[in-house]
Structures are given as structure tokens and as C-alpha cells.
Amino acid sequence: MTSRREPYKAILVEGALAMGMSLGASQVVRLLPALSDSQGWDLDAEVLDRIVDVTSFAGVGLAVIVLVATVLKLFMESMSEVPARSLTAVDRTSDPAVVPRVQERIAAVHQAHDDLRAEWGRYALNPQDWYLNKPVLRDITGTVAPTVAYNRAMEALDEVCASLHPDMSERELAAAEECADAAWKRWYEANDHAAAVGLDDRSPTERAALQRLANLVERLTLSSANDPELPMVKREIEACLEKISTVTANIADITAIPAIAAAGHYLSLDKSPSAI
Secondary structure (H helix, E strand, O other), X not given: OOOOOXXXXXXXHHHHHHHHHHHOHHHHHHHHHHHHHHHOOOOOHHHHHHHHOOOOOOOHHHHHHHHHHHHHHHHHHHHHOOOHHHHOOOOOOOOOOHHHHHHHHHHHHHHHHHHHHHHHHHHHOOHHHHHHHOHHHHEOOOOOHHHHHHHHHHHHHHHHHHHOOOOOOHHHHHHHHHHHHHHHHHHHHHHHHHHHHOOOOOOHHHHXXXXXXXXXXXXXXXXXXXXXXXXXXXXXXXXXXXXOOOEOOOHXXXXXXXXXXXXXXXXXXXOOHHHO
């Protein structure tokens, strides 16, 4: 394939001829190959012979002008051949393996996001962890630093996953991977902190309500639709929920538990006995 630099090969030759007229062929032959190699040209023997055969008929001024013009053009041409795309986007043309690799990296970020959501889902379906062991994972006061950091990391990962695309730059892709790594790190930190704290940092009233709620939810999972105590259990659950204000806790969390959902225990938010 003809190089984009070929049009300037003639300029190089003419510059060399002018140099030969003033400097002497032997000196040009020593200097020209180095310049040619640095620009990626292959000067054949015929061109070199032509330069050697030149006799000195021109002045030094012409040689200098041609030489400077040649060097400037060569420099501008070499700069223009730097693909602008290579400064921002992943080069997917030079190596056939690059495209699948980029797709794998994007898929890995999505997978990290899905896996983190699955971790939360398992936590939400475990009443012991949800109400007793790790309720501060759901703290809404903004005073539990590991929980705040985890929520922010997940929000950032949500945004990143929504913007992933095959043509993203290497910098963007690396940042997405770093975001996924950070979200996992924050999850483990928040989860470990919640397990260590348990209910200890809650008020006595809220702590008692969460403890009672865990027992009632467990009781509800064992109830049948015709359980005579079911209305009482529902009323107590709702009473406990009213006492909880620093962590999220609601009817939807309870009815999402598979055993309760399968039994059809849909709790009423109405406090009147007739509604239960």
C-alpha cells in the first residue's frame, strides 16, 4: 500500500539534491539515511546514486531553504498520521482480539452490578439479618458512614452500567471497572460494620421493636391462612413498624418473603380490626 508520506518523498530527494550542491554528496549520503529511517522511508540505491552524482551548482541559501521546508513538511505529515481516535477510544482495528475483550470487560461490569444486587436480595429475604443482625445496612439517618458510602457506590455503579457501550474509550472502561471494584469494597465494609453493630446503636424502643418484629415475621412464615392468631400477629407487626424510624422497614419487605408470599398473607395497612 502506498504510504501517505510518498508525496513528500520527492521533496526529500530535491532537498537532498540541493544539499548535495552545497555540502557535497558524501556528506549528504551520510546524513540522509538517518533522516529517512526516522521517517519510515526506504530510499533505494537509484535515489542514493542520483544524489551522489549531483554536482555543486547551487548556493548554500537554496539548500538551506529546501532542507528546512522538507523537515517541516515531514514533521507535519508524521503528526497528521497519528489517529485522533487513538487518544480517546480503544483501538479495535489493529488486533482482532480487542473487540471481544472489550465486550468481556463490559459484561464483567454488568455482572458485578447484578451480583451486588443479588447480595442485597439475599439479605432482604433473611428476616434474622434484616431485623436483628444487620438492620443498619438500611439506615436512613445518614450517620452510618459505611452504609452511606455503600449507597453512593451503588448509585454510581447504577449510572455507569446504564452508560456502558462498545465504543467507549479505554479511560471510560477502566473507570467503570474501578467503580465496580469500589462498590464491592463498600458492600463488604458496610456489611461487616452492620454485622458488628447489630442493634446496639439503635434506641431501646427501636431495638425492642426490631426484635419483636423479627419474631412476629418468623411466626407469620409458619402460619396458615386459617390460623386463628393471624389477625393478632398482623396487628402487632403493624404496631412494631410504627416504632421504627431510623431504618427502612415496611409491609412490602415482609410480604416479599417467599414463605409469606406463598401463603398469601397480605398485610393490611389499615389499623382497624375489621380490615384484618
